Amino acid sequence: MIEKTKYFLLLSFLIFNSCLNENIVFVNYNNIDGSWDKKNQIEFSFDSNETTVDLSLLIRSDSSYPFSNIYLITTINNNQNTIVDTINHTFQNNNSKWYNLQSSGINNSKILLKKNFKIFDGKFNFKVRHSIRYLDSVVAQTKLDGILDVGLIVEKSVR
Numbered sequence: 450m451i452e453k454t455k456y457f458l459l460l461s462f463l464i465f466n467s468c469l470n471e472n473i474v475f476v477n478y479n480n481i482d483g484s485w486d487k488k489n490q491i492e493f494s495f496d497s498n499e500t501t502v503d504l505s506l507l508i509r510s511d512s513s514y515p516f517s518n519i520y521l522i523t524t525i526n527n528n529q530n531t532i533v534d535t536i537n538h539t540f541q542n543n544n545s546k547w548y549n550l551q552s553s554g555i556n557n558s559k560i561l562l563k564k565n566f567k568i569f570d571g572k573f574n575f576k577v578r579h580s581i582r583y584l585d586s587v588v589a590q591t592k593l594d595g596i597l598d599v600g601l602i603v604e605k606s607v608r
Contacts, residue, residue: 472604472605472607473602473603473604473605474495474497474500474502474603474604474605475493475495475573475601475602475603476600476601476602476603477493477600477601478507478509478598478599478600479491479493479598479599479600480597480598481596481597481598481599482597483511483513483594483595483596483597484592484593484594484596485579485592485593485596485599486591486592486593487578487579487580487590487591487592487593488578489578490576490577490578491576491577491578491599492574492575492576493574493575493576493601494572494573494574494575495572495573495603496571496572496573497527497568497569497570497571497572497573498570499567499568499569499570500567500568500605501565501566501567501568501605501606502563502566502567502568502603502604502605502606503561503563503564503565503566503603503604503605503606504525504561504562504563504566504575504601504602504603505559505560505561505562505601505602505603505604506521506523506536506559506560506562506577506599506600506601507557507558507559507560507598507599507600507601507602508538508557508558508560508596508598508599508600509555509556509557509558509596509597509598509599509600510540510555510556510558510595510596510597511554511555511556511595511597512554512595513594513595514540514556514593514594514595514596515594515595516540516581517539517540518537518538518539518540518581519537519538519540519579519581519593520535520536520537520579520580520581520582521535521536521538521560521577521578521579521580522534522535522536522577522578522579522580523535523536523562523575523576523577524574524575524576524577525563525573525574525575526572526573526574526575526576527568527569527571527572527573527574528568528569528570528571530569534562535580536560536562538558538560540556540558555597559602564606565606566606568603573603575601577599577601579593579596581593
């Protein structure tokens with residue numbers, strides 16, 4: 450009986466250690482509750498050490514999302530450096546998609562924003578807001594339905 454307990458503990462320890470991902474610097478989600486207001490700028494911040502990372506945005510949407518793409522305006526502040534960027538991401542035929550739960554209608558997308566991006570010691574701030582509009586409109590949508598969660602994952606770059 451003691452032998453079985455030892456093997457079980459050893460196997461549990463090995464499984465637990467294999468599930469750890471030491472390359473993840475930061476990961477966090479904000480719940481949007483199905484409707485992302487244009488004025489709702491989502492913010493993430495953490496204390497960083499100098500390293501090279503890959504920045505990715507995580508978006509969870511459902512079948513009520515009316516578009517096949519999304520426009521995002523991102524702002525990165527780190528060590529008194531500011532980078533503002535506009536991203537157009539197409540959801541259809543996306544190779545970076547994590548998984549798609551067809552039966553529930555929930556889509557999870559991982560959108561690579563920056564690869565091999567150098568961050569510095571200090572406070573790292575990331576902000577994102579949507580800026581999507583219909584083709585015949587010059588004004589961005591006030592509310593964007595179908596977005597459930599928006600997250601940020603910062604992973605150490607693998608060289």
